Amino acid sequence: MTAAGPSVALTRRRHLPWAALAIVGAAVLIATFAGWIAPHDPEAIDPINAELPPGFLEGGSWTYPLGTDRLGRDVFSRILFGARLSLGVAAVALLIGGLVGTALGLVAGYRGGWVDALVMRLADAFLAFPSILIALVLAVTVGPGFWVVALVLGLVLWARFARLVRGEVLSWKVRDFVALARVAGAGGPYIILHHLLPNIVNSLVVLGTLQVGWAIVVEASLTFLGAGIPPPAPTWGGMVAEGLDFIESAWWISVMPGIAILLVVFAFNLLGDWLRDRLDPQLRAV
Amino acid sequence: MKDIPLLEVENLAIDVLGERGIGRAVDGVSFTLRRGETLGLIGESGSGKSLTCLSIMRLNPHPGTRIAGGSVRFEGCDLLLLEKEAMRAYRGRRIAMVLQDPMTALNPVFTVGDQIGEALTLHRGLRGAAREEAALDLLHRLRVPDPPHALRSYPHELSGGMRQRVVSAIALAGGPSLLIADEPTTALDVTVQAAYLRLLRRLQREAGLAVLFVTHDLGAIARVCDRVAVMYGGRIVETADVATIFRAPQHPYTQALLRSLPNVESRPERLDPIPGQPPSVFAPKRGCPFAPRCAEAVACCGTEAPPETWPAPDHALRCWARMAA
Amino acid sequence: MAGPGPRAPLLGKDGGMTESATPVIEAIGLARHFPRPRRSLLAPRPAPMRAVDGVSFAVMPGRTLAIVGESGCGKSTTARMLLLLERPDAGQLRFEGHDILRAPVEEVRRYRTAVQAVFQDPWSSLNPRMRVGQIIGEPLRLNTSLDRGTIAARVAAALEEVGLDPALARNFPHEFSGGQRQRIAIARALVTRPRVIVLDEPVSALDVSVRLQVINLLIDAQRRLGMSYLLISHDLATVRYQADEIAVMYRGLIVEQGEAERVFSAPLHPYTQALLDAARFVLPEERDACEVAVEAEEVAAPVSGCRFHGRCPLASTICRNTEPRLAKVAQDHAVACHLHPPQLEAPTQEAA
Numbered sequence: 032m033t034a035a036g037p038s039v040a041l042t043r044r045r046h047l048p049w050a051a052l053a054i055v056g057a058a059v060l061i062a063t064f065a066g067w068i069a070p071h072d073p074e075a076i077d078p079i080n081a082e083l084p085p086g087f088l089e090g091g092s093w094t095y096p097l098g099t100d101r102l103g104r105d106v107f108s109r110i111l112f113g114a115r116l117s118l119g120v121a122a123v124a125l126l127i128g129g130l131v132g133t134a135l136g137l138v139a140g141y142r143g144g145w146v147d148a149l150v151m152r153l154a155d156a157f158l159a160f161p162s163i164l165i166a167l168v169l170a171v172t173v174g175p176g177f178w179v180v181a182l183v184l185g186l187v188l189w190a191r192f193a194r195l196v197r198g199e200v201l202s203w204k205v206r207d208f209v210a211l212a213r214v215a216g217a218g219g220p221y222i223i224l225h226h227l228l229p230n231i232v233n234s235l236v237v238l239g240t241l242q243v244g245w246a247i248v249v250e251a252s253l254t255f256l257g258a259g260i261p262p263p264a265p266t267w268g269g270m271v272a273e274g275l276d277f278i279e280s281a282w283w284i285s286v287m288p289g290i291a292i293l294l295v296v297f298a299f300n301l302l303g304d305w306l307r308d309r310l311d312p313q314l315r316a317v
Numbered sequence: 318m319k320d321i322p323l324l325e326v327e328n329l330a331i332d333v334l335g336e337r338g339i340g341r342a343v344d345g346v347s348f349t350l351r352r353g354e355t356l357g358l359i360g361e362s363g364s365g366k367s368l369t370c371l372s373i374m375r376l377n378p379h380p381g382t383r384i385a386g387g388s389v390r391f392e393g394c395d396l397l398l399l400e401k402e403a404m405r406a407y408r409g410r411r412i413a414m415v416l417q418d419p420m421t422a423l424n425p426v427f428t429v430g431d432q433i434g435e436a437l438t439l440h441r442g443l444r445g446a447a448r449e450e451a452a453l454d455l456l457h458r459l460r461v462p463d464p465p466h467a468l469r470s471y472p473h474e475l476s477g478g479m480r481q482r483v484v485s486a487i488a489l490a491g492g493p494s495l496l497i498a499d500e501p502t503t504a505l506d507v508t509v510q511a512a513y514l515r516l517l518r519r520l521q522r523e524a525g526l527a528v529l530f531v532t533h534d535l536g537a538i539a540r541v542c543d544r545v546a547v548m549y550g551g552r553i554v555e556t557a558d559v560a561t562i563f564r565a566p567q568h569p570y571t572q573a574l575l576r577s578l579p580n581v582e583s584r585p586e587r588l589d590p591i592p593g594q595p596p597s598v599f600a601p602k603r604g605c606p607f608a609p610r611c612a613e614a615v616a617c618c619g620t621e622a623p624p625e626t627w628p629a630p631d632h633a634l635r636c637w638a639r640m641a642a
Numbered sequence: 643m644a645g646p647g648p649r650a651p652l653l654g655k656d657g658g659m660t661e662s663a664t665p666v667i668e669a670i671g672l673a674r675h676f677p678r679p680r681r682s683l684l685a686p687r688p689a690p691m692r693a694v695d696g697v698s699f700a701v702m703p704g705r706t707l708a709i710v711g712e713s714g715c716g717k718s719t720t721a722r723m724l725l726l727l728e729r730p731d732a733g734q735l736r737f738e739g740h741d742i743l744r745a746p747v748e749e750v751r752r753y754r755t756a757v758q759a760v761f762q763d764p765w766s767s768l769n770p771r772m773r774v775g776q777i778i779g780e781p782l783r784l785n786t787s788l789d790r791g792t793i794a795a796r797v798a799a800a801l802e803e804v805g806l807d808p809a810l811a812r813n814f815p816h817e818f819s820g821g822q823r824q825r826i827a828i829a830r831a832l833v834t835r836p837r838v839i840v841l842d843e844p845v846s847a848l849d850v851s852v853r854l855q856v857i858n859l860l861i862d863a864q865r866r867l868g869m870s871y872l873l874i875s876h877d878l879a880t881v882r883y884q885a886d887e888i889a890v891m892y893r894g895l896i897v898e899q900g901e902a903e904r905v906f907s908a909p910l911h912p913y914t915q916a917l918l919d920a921a922r923f924v925l926p927e928e929r930d931a932c933e934v935a936v937e938a939e940e941v942a943a944p945v946s947g948c949r950f951h952g953r954c955p956l957a958s959t960i961c962r963n964t965e966p967r968l969a970k971v972a973q974d975h976a977v978a979c980h981l982h983p984p985q986l987e988a989p990t991q992e993a994a
Contacts, residue, residue, distance in 0.1 A: 590854035
């Protein structure tokens with residue numbers, strides 16, 4: 032007859048996701064200060080010390096805490112610099128895709144009619160194309176690189192943002208306070224900027240956080256396939272690709288960057304989920 | 318047989334669990350309902366009336382609310398002590414419920430016939446032709462025009478008033494002896510509401526149905542109830558038969574409420590509102606819940622909850638100010 | 643404080659709707675049709691839904707005109723047309739000698755400053771991300787060139803006028819109760835000193851014991867500031883308490899119109915009578931005696947004749963064939979019903 036106590040959901044919302052926050056925070060710090068933290072130059076080739084195991088295994092030393100790859104480069108330092116590349120690509124892609132997508136979504140949702148139809152069909156088209164394919168084509172024609180990857184990711188992200196923003200606009204624009212703003216003489220741009228956008232920001236933050244993980248994984252996949260950021264850049268995906276040939280003998284070359292991807296993506300997703308729980312019900316309550 | 322109460326709620330207490338802590342939404346509520354009688358439960362938001370209704374059927378949201386004490390005796394049996402399976406046997410068959418919004422009470426992808434039929438199959442084991450006939454009979458009793466056509470219709474093809482009648486038909490399908498109606502007419506137009514209330518009264522007489530009618534609308538109470546219990550801040554402050562409540566109410570809240578209602582039949586000079594607002598569920602409970610807004614509050618109103626007194630045999634009251642008189 | 647008292651006098655001396663008093667807003671033959679979707683590409687286009695089918699009324703200075711009716715009658719659409727939130731398909735909306743629907747931008751701007759609104763849902767009427775002070779000050783920021791200090795002062799004054807502490811301007815809407823939010827909405831509507839405020843079911847969503855507080859607040863503000871109200875409501879009891887004039891709408895048309903007390907004490911249209919009968923307090927002893935006067939509602943409107951004839955107990959042949967026109971039966975009372983032929987030669991309304 033009696034409930035056990037306040038619901039689990041309420042408890043979860045109240046407490047910060049410490050682990051996720053710590054990992055995300057660490058990733059951002061590492062990306063920024065990799066140059067100061069890394070013990071070695073990530074691109075320094077040292078054939079004598081090739082394929083050394085990590086420090087905690089037999090035969091390894093703590094000079095190279097996570098071991099070295101086939102060219103003797105320190106895996107740990109490469110992972111640190113890889114964070115800069117992965118997060119950097121994700122940030123740029125989110126910036127491009129987010130800005131373009133939000134702007135188009137706002138206009139499409141508010142204006143409706145043919146503008147809405149046009150933007151949405153465009154978004155559908157962009158979402159329909161497999162990003163990997165586009166990236167490969169671009170890599171072949173233009174050449175692989177940081178900006179190619181960021182562009183490809185941005186091309187997909189804008190459509191996701193546009194869809195989300197348009198949906199939110201549709202639900203917010205029928206609220207009475209928007210009508211009252213029109214009654215008070217506000218025009219379209221004013222309403223979009225002052226009434227709609229502030230209420231949509233929360234969803235944008237949530238989507239952005241969740242897409243970081245996606246961007247990192249896609250970048251890693253593209254680099255893995257050779258269409259991303261080319262060697263000798265220490266991207267996580269590239270490191271996984273390079274280490275595949277040695278997976279039985281020097282497994283750490285692939286597995287360490289793999290774990291890095293796993294941890295960071297997982298942390299961002301947890302953070303995004305928590306943000307969604309935290310921010311949405313508040314909105315619904317008002 | 319009318320003397321044995323059909324429903325006896327005694328000291329029912331229900332807690333609401335929220336982010337701000339635990340609030341006692343229903344604070345020791347007691348009332349009885351006799352067979353074939355309509356008891357109105359009137360109160361505003363935060364009075365706890367809806368939660369009381371749901372708890373009688375043990376449908377209070379879980380988690381989020383919990384029954385903290387009291388008993389709900391239906392035909393002598395305490396529903397709060399039953400096993401889940403046993404409780405389910407009561408729902409629909411012996412106690413039924415009608416809620417405020419008929420549109421969300423009906424499934425939009427099934428026809429009216431399917432939905433009434435489902436209740437008939439579940440509670441009376443009817444199928445096929447017998448089921449259809451029973452459905453038609455229910456719609457006929459609820460004065461739905463062109464029942465065969467209504468059976469084939471989908472909810473969105475019907476008007477609001479008709480939907481509410483369909484919902485009522487589903488509720489009555491199992492032949493319950495108690496119908497709990499939680500704001501059944503609030504979402505309806507006023508002429509539709511009047512027609513529905515008339516119908517409810519007729520049904521009640523024909524079937525000997527007891528009705529627990531919960532609302533904030535005093536007009537609806539006047540049209541359909543035999544007795545009225547007035548709820549405020551989780552407590553029942555006054556219970557009496559409907560004529561007494563309207564002509565000679567005793568509790569300051571009831572009196573103030575009636576005084577603050579405009580009447581469509583005359584234009585008063587000025588009406589006096591009750592100052593302040595209804596209390597939050599999470600506010601600490603000390604003394605009479607109405608004390609902060611009561612013009613006649615005396616010293617102990619704020620500290621001690623008034624006990625139940627009986628100015629007349631069938632008239633219960635909780636008020637310090639009236640006791641002094 | 644003195645109550646509403648006798649009806650606020652008009653500019654003319656003989657009370658009622660005098661010809662000499664100038665309306666603040668005059669609606670003439672307003673109509674709004676909504677297209678209905680086709681069943682299939684080949685099916686003929688169905689007739690549009692005539693939400694508002696030609697209504698005319700005048701909002702007089704300092705008075706409250708109430709438009710009442712049940713769901714689907716078009717009263718909310720009419721209010722939205724007056725607020726320029728919906729574009730009428732026909733008719734005129736006259737303000738200060740101009741038809742606002744065809745006027746230059748400057749006139750429209752003046753209109754917007756002069757006409758404000760309060761809507762039904764206190765939870766949807768305030769932007770959850772804006773502070774209360776910003777919400778109330780917005781009409782001033784949009785329409786005037788007052789500096790921030792002046793606006794802040796006006797906002798504080800507005801809050802006091804509605805019985806709230808001016809220091810609350812810093813708070814966000816979710817920190818307030820429903821009744822307080824509606825007061826904030828009213829403060830916002832008052833801050834530009836408009837000439838007309840459209841009130842769309844202003845208290846329906848509030849607790850019963852709080853409703854009267856807000857209604858009295860509106861009445862007091864009107865006495866003090868002299869603006870007109872266009873009150874949309876389905877609650878006839880509060881309308882009787884608040885309104886000077888009343889128009890009863892049914893399925894897009896006004897079926898009865900006039901001085902509120904006249905219409906309430908002597909309703910002529912069968913629908914008005916049904917509304918009043920349904921709205922009144924029925925004492926327990928008389929409730930089993932009163933019988934159904936009006937049939938339950940239908941979904942589709944009749945194809946010809948009076949829109950109410952399907953439900954009218956007094957319908958006759960002419961009612962089924964010809965649509966009655968709204969015509970005056972007295973100086974301050976008009977009705978659209980074949981049972982009450984026109985008594986005066988005053989102009990009647992046209993159905994669009």
